[in-house]
Amino acid sequence: MAEKRTILYIEDDAHARNLVRKILQRDFDVLTAQNGLEGLDILKQRTPDLVLTDLNLPDLSGEVIAARIRAIVGEGLPIVAMTAHNEKQVRERALAAGCIGYITKPIDSRTLVATIHDFLGGRTEQLGEADQRRATKEMQATLTSQLEQTVRKLQEDNAELRNLERAKTAFLTQVSHELRTPLTVLSGYIQMLCQQLQADPTVNPRYVELANMAATGLQRLHTVMNEVVVMARLAANQVDAFMAPVLIGDVARQAIEEYRTALERRRLRLEMSGDCWEQVIMADAALLRLAFSNLISNAIKATPDGGAPIGFHIGKQADVLHVRVSDHGIGIQPEQLRLLFKPFYTNIDVNRGRTSKTDFMGMGLGIGLTVVARIVEAHNGRAWASLLIVAVALG
Template identity: 35%
Template sequence: MPTQPLGPLRILYIEDDPDSQRLVQRLLEAEGYAVSIARDGLAGLELARQVRPALVLTDINITGMTGHEVATRLKEMPETRHAPVIALTAATLATDRERALVAGCDGYITKPIDVDTLPRQIARFLAGAREKVADDVKLQRLEEYRDSLVGRLETTVAELQKANAELRRMDKIKRDFVILAGHELRTPTTLIYGYTHLLKMELQQIGVENDRVTDMADRITAATKRLNEVVDAVINMSLIDSEQIELTLRPIQVENLLYSITQELQPVARQRQLTLSLADLSGFPPLPADEKYLRRALTNLIDNAIKYTPDGGAVAVEARLEGAALHLIVADTGIGIQPDE
């Protein structure tokens, strides 16, 4: 038997009716007990693990798990297996009492609550009193309880399967929408990109030199390219989430790939007075990978390092070979990530 903690004994009351909660809490606190309240069975079990009550009061007809199921679980949990579990319920039939006791309750108190006798009943159960069921009745009630648990399990499994099917349906609708929207967005962005390129060619052919128009065309081209990258990223995330992404693996020279990426990002780094360096990766073996997706992942990683590094800082790209594993490292002088994140 675990030793009782110092201070007032704590009682956990599992009840979904606010009026009953207030009445019992005020009554027991007036008697010197500490009272914790839970609104349903699952919340009651979690709270029981935290507060380790000396006694548990539970209604039978509560949301989620029933009071019977809560009592059964409390008697299995190491934090509460020694604590008396008392049913406090409006069900007054003898069979209701018997079902509660065989499920794991140690006592049975009926509503409406008698404010004069409840404190004495609580004290009696804390002192070791326990109610029992006759052996000839116990087996019958246990069979009824078993049948009810199997029935609830069957119903719950059917509901979960139905909910899972609905979630899969909604997920497919979302995935199809994202892919369709992505393809629909690609069409106008491709046209914008193409016509902007034609505009620049036309200006060159007719011999018109207009730096302002050329600059605007370059900005449109860059923005369109960025929009295409965002659309691709959204589609890829949808494919990854649905495990439908297809990878084309082939040997990739990591040195060449990282050199190409860092060269593309050098102008961005120079605008921020950042030093973007690449270690000597010559001699590293080819890496089997999908070049398109690996390039995108590494570009995002290095681009984020540049984005979150203060002006004048440094971003270094390195690699380390350990056995058959190749570790790619992007180190920067930015704010970093907290260890707990």
């Protein structure tokens, strides 16, 4: 039995798409796409014997699709336009764009299979030289108009996105101000309560533990709130980085000290290496410390209790300052590396992880490394990741 020839049908109307597939599937292997871009994606993976395409698609016109197909596979693939418009001008533009013919709608189910066989057998419809020139000129004018409309729509969408971004940043900033004062007051009272409970030997130890848990939770909430606001403001270029000469080693050591207790509790060791710890750079010390803190937290969460040492390296490559934080923990798949700095991405199973900046497999909002990347970019640097290392280069 001869192998069926393949037809790719591009049509946004589901009813028409299903109808044509049912009519053709006994004689042909039918691939379908619901828009032009999907059709082009299919074409790049598998070359059919013939393409049927509607001329009025929501994303790309039939003329554009025909031109793109010709650019991808050349002149050998027959393209047949399907249109409900029977005007001579529409048909001529389709032929000028590279179609070998057209089929008018509504579809005649009795003749469609035979018509497809005719086109596969070499049937073509051609324009006269004068008609070809005129149709090509009209098609170019149509494509230019479509391009102008697309550019205008993109400009409008970009303006709307910028307005939404400004509104989001303003909202987050306002929320942070509204929350910061009561959080600060509450944290102060909780700290006082913890101190008083710890100083009273008659207090039930469970109450001391609960008070400490409340203090830790408030601190975590405060940290998350700050990270969200910093990320939003950095994304909107609304953070004023207070650049001043700073000793990078001092900033790194301050960030490391934040996790001293957690490292001891988890039986982990952090090893410092490199020969540029005493390097003075122009930086915003507070932002840089936040970036280093997030890098360390990320490595701690990826390392099991008592696991291999975490590395913190400050050195130079080609006169560019590099900071590398490495771990030998849970690892990451190579295809996930490009996603690490995307907002809200995490490679930890949300069903297994728990909220923590220092526990093994601890969960966060998935913005820690995004904040790192934005801070580094504000310092004219870049951030990247390999299988074991997250690194930054500072300009």
